[in-house]
Each structure stands twice: as structure tokens, then as C-alpha cells.
Amino acid sequence: MRIAFFLIIFGLSDIVSYAQKDSTKIKIKTPKYYFNTTVLFDYYTKPEVTLDTLSRAGKKLKSYYIQQSLLAFSVPFYTTEKRHTDSTISNFTTFFTGTFFSFRPNFGGIADNHVLTKNGLGVRFIYNNGKKLIFFADISPFITKDRGYDETQIFRMASTFLVSYSISEKLNFRFGLTKSFLLGNRYYLPFVGFRVGAINKINLSVQFPRIVSLNIPIGKKIQISAYTKPQGGLFTISNKDTLYAKFLNNNKILYLGRYEFLTGLRIDFKPLKWLSLYASAGQTTKNFLALYSLHFNQDRKFEYGYFYRHFPDNSFFLNFGVTCFFGKTKSYYNMNQMYESINLNNTIGVGDNNTQIYQPTPDANPKKIKKYKADNKEVADLINSFDY
Amino acid sequence: MKLFRVIIIIFLCALSFRFSAQNQKIESMRVAFINDKLKLTPQEAQVFWPIYNEYLDKMKAIRREKKKLYLQSDINSNETADDFINKKVQLEQTEMQYIKDYSIKFKKAIGNIKTALLFKSEEEFKQELLKVLKSDKND
Numbered sequence: 448m449r450i451a452f453f454l455i456i457f458g459l460s461d462i463v464s465y466a467q468k469d470s471t472k473i474k475i476k477t478p479k480y481y482f483n484t485t486v487l488f489d490y491y492t493k494p495e496v497t498l499d500t501l502s503r504a505g506k507k508l509k510s511y512y513i514q515q516s517l518l519a520f521s522v523p524f525y526t527t528e529k530r531h532t533d534s535t536i537s538n539f540t541t542f543f544t545g546t547f548f549s550f551r552p553n554f555g556g557i558a559d560n561h562v563l564t565k566n567g568l569g570v571r572f573i574y575n576n577g578k579k580l581i582f583f584a585d586i587s588p589f590i591t592k593d594r595g596y597d598e599t600q601i602f603r604m605a606s607t608f609l610v611s612y613s614i615s616e617k618l619n620f621r622f623g624l625t626k627s628f629l630l631g632n633r634y635y636l637p638f639v640g641f642r643v644g645a646i647n648k649i650n651l652s653v654q655f656p657r658i659v660s661l662n663i664p665i666g667k668k669i670q671i672s673a674y675t676k677p678q679g680g681l682f683t684i685s686n687k688d689t690l691y692a693k694f695l696n697n698n699k700i701l702y703l704g705r706y707e708f709l710t711g712l713r714i715d716f717k718p719l720k721w722l723s724l725y726a727s728a729g730q731t732t733k734n735f736l737a738l739y740s741l742h743f744n745q746d747r748k749f750e751y752g753y754f755y756r757h758f759p760d761n762s763f764f765l766n767f768g769v770t771c772f773f774g775k776t777k778s779y780y781n782m783n784q785m786y787e788s789i790n791l792n793n794t795i796g797v798g799d800n801n802t803q804i805y806q807p808t809p810d811a812n813p814k815k816i817k818k819y820k821a822d823n824k825e826v827a828d829l830i831n832s833f834d835y
Numbered sequence: 836m837k838l839f840r841v842i843i844i845i846f847l848c849a850l851s852f853r854f855s856a857q858n859q860k861i862e863s864m865r866v867a868f869i870n871d872k873l874k875l876t877p878q879e880a881q882v883f884w885p886i887y888n889e890y891l892d893k894m895k896a897i898r899r900e901k902k903k904l905y906l907q908s909d910i911n912s913n914e915t916a917d918d919f920i921n922k923k924v925q926l927e928q929t930e931m932q933y934i935k936d937y938s939i940k941f942k943k944a945i946g947n948i949k950t951a952l953l954f955k956s957e958e959e960f961k962q963e964l965l966k967v968l969k970s971d972k973n974d
Binding site: 477478533534535578781809 | 888
């Protein structure tokens with residue numbers, strides 16, 4: 448059962464059907480999707496900072512340092528295309544997404560520390576009208592819990608709805624709405640973004656509330672970015688350490704909200720068609736840590752009210768990750784709207800974790816290559832064997 | 836044993852890196868070559884490239900099947916020979932059908948002259964690649 452699940456996930460079901468086909472008939476198989484199946488691993492850490500000693504919770508927690516890891520995947524599973532009377536092609540792609548997130552807030556005052564998890568499966572839709580508009584929807588339900596304390600398990604739903612409008616390949620706007628827990632609380636925020644500069648050239652991208660970045664590609668495999676972005680989440684944590692002493696029977700579970708703004712440099716390197724690596728370092732600013740009472744907030748529909756809040760000092764951070772791309776995609780040379788769709792998909796990242804993926808698209812106006820060294824085998828693919 | 840595995844993985848990665856980089860270079864040469872020959876207007880480019888990409892995917896798939904047929908066929912009896920010939924004919928017919936179908940789509944998108952120029956430039960591109968090969972051999 449598990450093997451079958453993974454075969455479906457990674458698009459290997461084709462191999463099975465291929466093996467079962469009629470041996471006398473040749474079936475020409477072209478790629479089905481414009482997007483790769485993507486698997487991402489991300490790790491983030493920041494060093495220990497002291498917390499306040501004024502409040503009861505602060506005195507108990509004393510200090511904290513963060514370690515977090517994320518495993519995320521995105522699998523396109525349905526694409527449909529329509530050719531319009533003006534010969535443009537619109538396409539619609541549906542993705543199956545998943546995130547497995549583990550967050551360790553290592554508090555200095557607690558002996559047996561917590562591991563807060565956030566795991567979810569979701570869907571994503573991208574409709575590209577083939578001209579200037581792209582409609583994007585991401586629905587990411589997830590379950591957050593304090594590992595080892597099953598009663599802390601809570602279901603949440605993050606989502607993003609966007610419209611992307613490209614005036615030209617050098618100017619793009621994005622508008623929409625997002626329900627996010629990224630800022631350590633439950634927020635319904637407008638999404639407002641723009642990008643100045645072509646995707647594969649130096650560009651400035653401002654995507655509120657996700658990321659502001661200046662991207663500088665160096666060749667076709669490396670990109671350096673200066674960026675600032677929020678990172679965090681809203682988790683559930685067991686009150687076993689009596690961080691909140693009031694109404695103890697009703698407060699066995701607490702919410703922990705946390706975010707920080709990461710400002711730093713990131714270098715992306717894509718050595719292989721199927722592999723991309725990145726490393727990033729810088730300073731965290733506007734650090735925020737809060738605890739919310741579940742009992743107190745049970746009837747709240749929007750933002751939660753805290754009983755403990757602290758703004759820890761700025762500190763250094765380190766972040767690195769690996770992205771693997773699977774499967775052959777349909778060709779999309781010179782299809783600017785597909786470049787925009789891929790960029791949009793990678794900028795938003797999977798789930799509510801604000802992790803970006805680097806995937807350079809083919810150069811829209813490549814320069815003529817006059818001299819190129821190749822051997823017979825490589826060129827053989829492109830030359831019909833009966834031509835010469 | 837572990838070290839051996841690591842060496843194998845590094846070797847495969849390096850090999851795959853080399854081939855994927857080479858193929859990407861050839862593809863971007865092809866795009867540059869066609870761009871240069873056709874001189875499409877922005878409106879023409881908008882409708883031409885999606886159709887051409889579709890055509891390219893189908894032709895690539897045919898090439899892959901042909902390669903598979905030539906490399907994997909073991910012709911050692913009348914039946915296997917017959918099977919090989921049938922598959923070969925099927926592939927050639929499918930390829931021809933694609934060219935027919937897409938020439939209609941190209942004509943609609945960019946007109947007769949540029950469609951003819953496209954097919955001509957595809958052949959010229961192959962010639963260019965062969966020239967590069969020959970000049971490399973002579974160097």
C-alpha cells in the first residue's frame with residue numbers, strides 16, 4: 448500500500464502502465480505538466496537569546512534558541528489546456544502539496560523541551576490565461592501539536608488567493624488575500640506585490656506579507672539575493688510546565704506564537720537539472736514570542752489575545768536547504784506567462800512556511816552561441832539518423 | 836563499502852550534470868537560431884511559442900521512442916524483425932502526421948512564409964550543429 452502511494456506521488460505510475468502496454472503498439476508519451484514534482488528540505492537555526500524575567504512565563508522559560516526543519520513536496524497531478532480563437536493557450540494545473548514541519552524552541556528554563564510540529568496536506572491551483580493574468584489559490588490545512596501530547600492536536604487552515612497581472616516581462620503585479628499564521632497569530636491579510644525586472648535578470652520583488660528581495664542571477668545556475676522576510680508560526684504547546692497558572696483545568700493546552708524578520712543574504716546554486724541548493728545567513732530583527740490561553744481565546748474569530756509577550760534581542764541566523772525536481776516537463780521556451788506561473792509558485796512556497804524555491808527558467812532571448820563543443824552522441828538526439 | 840557508494844553517486848551526479856548542461860545548451864542554441872531566422876513580432880511570438888513547444892515535445896518523444904527501438908530491439912527471428920519494422924513504420928507515420936498537423940497550426944499562427952522558414956531553419960540548425968562537430972574534429 449505504501450509503495451503504491453509513493454509510486455503515485457512521484458509520478459512513477461506511468462512506468463507501471465508502460466510495462467503493461469501492448470508490446471506491438473508504440474505509445475508516444477509526451478510530458479503531462481509544465482511543473483516539476485518538487486521535494487524541499489529546509490533547516491533553520493538561531494542562537495540562544497535571553498527572555499524577560501518580569502513575567503511568570505518569562506521567569507520559567509529563561510532563554511531560548513530555535514531549531515526548525517521542514518520537509519515539503521508539491522506534485523502536479525492534473526493539467527488541462529485550451530487553445531483560444533486568437534491562438535493563445537490557457538492552462539490550469541492542480542497540485543497536491545504536503546508539509547512536515549518540526550520546530551524546537553529550546554527553552555533554557557525547561558528540562559524536557561518541546562517539539563512542536565505542523566503537518567499538513569493541501570491543494571494548489573494555478574490558472575494561466577495565456578496572456579497577462581494568472582489566478583492562484585493555495586489551500587493548506589494542517590495539524591499542529593506538541594509531540595508526545597496528543598491532547599494538544601489542533602486543526603488549522605492557511606490559504607492564499609492571488610491574481611497576478613503582467614504588464615510586461617519586466618513588470619508584474621500581484622494582489623490577493625491570505626489567511627496566515629506566519630506572524631505568530633491568526634491573521635487575514637491582503638497580499639500586495641510587484642516585481643520590477645525580468646525573472647531571469649536582476650529584479651526587485653516586493654511581495655507583502657511574504658518577502659522583499661533583490662535578486663541577482665549570476666549565469667544560469669547561481670543567484671544571490673538580499674532579502675527580508677517574516678518567519679514563524681502559531682503552534683500548540685502543552686502547559687505541563689504551568690506557564691499559565693490561571694484556570695489550570697481549562698488551560699492544559701496553550702498556543703505559542705512566534706515570528707522574526709530575517710534580513711540577510713541567500714545564495715542559490717542549481718548544479719543539476721533536478722537539484723538546487725541554497726544557504727542563507729543574516730540577522731533576525733523584530734523577534735516576537737507570545738503565549739495565548741486556549742480557554743481565553745476559544746470564542747475569538749480573528750486575532751488571539753496573549754497572556755505573555757516578549758520581543759527577544761536580535762540575533763544571527765543560519766538557513767540552508769535542498770530542493771529536488773522530478774519528472775520531465777512540457778517545453779515552455781519563450782512563454783513568459785509560464786515563467787510567471789513558475790515564479791509565482793516558487794515564491795509563495797509550499798504551505799504556510801514562507802520558503803522560496805530557486806528554479807531559473809530558460810532565457811527568453813538567448814544570445815547566439817557561435818562556438819560550441821559537443822560530441823556525436825549528444826547531437827545524435829537532435830539529428831534524424833537518416834538525414835545524412 | 837560506504838565510500839564506494841559515495842564515489843558512485845558523485846560520479847553519476849557529475850555525469851548527469853554534464854549531459855543536462857549540454858542538452859540545455861543545445862536547446863537554447865535552437866531557440867536562439869529560430870528566433871533569429873523567423874524574426875517574429877511580439878504578437879506572433881505570443882501565439883507561436885506555445886504551439887512550437889507542444890510540437891517540440893512531441894518530436895522529442897518520437898525521437899526517444901526511435902532511439903529506444905534502435906537500441907533495445909533484438910532482431911533474431913522473423914517475428915522480432917516484423918515487430919521492429921511495424922514499430923518503425925508506426926513511428927515514421929506518427930512523425931509525419933505531427934508535421935502535417937502542426938504545419939496547419941503554424942500557418943494559422945505566423946503565416947505560410949514564416950512556417951516554411953521555420954521548417955527550413957530547423958534543417959539549417961542541424962547543419963550548423965554538424966558543422967560545429969566537423970570543425971571540432973578538424974581542430
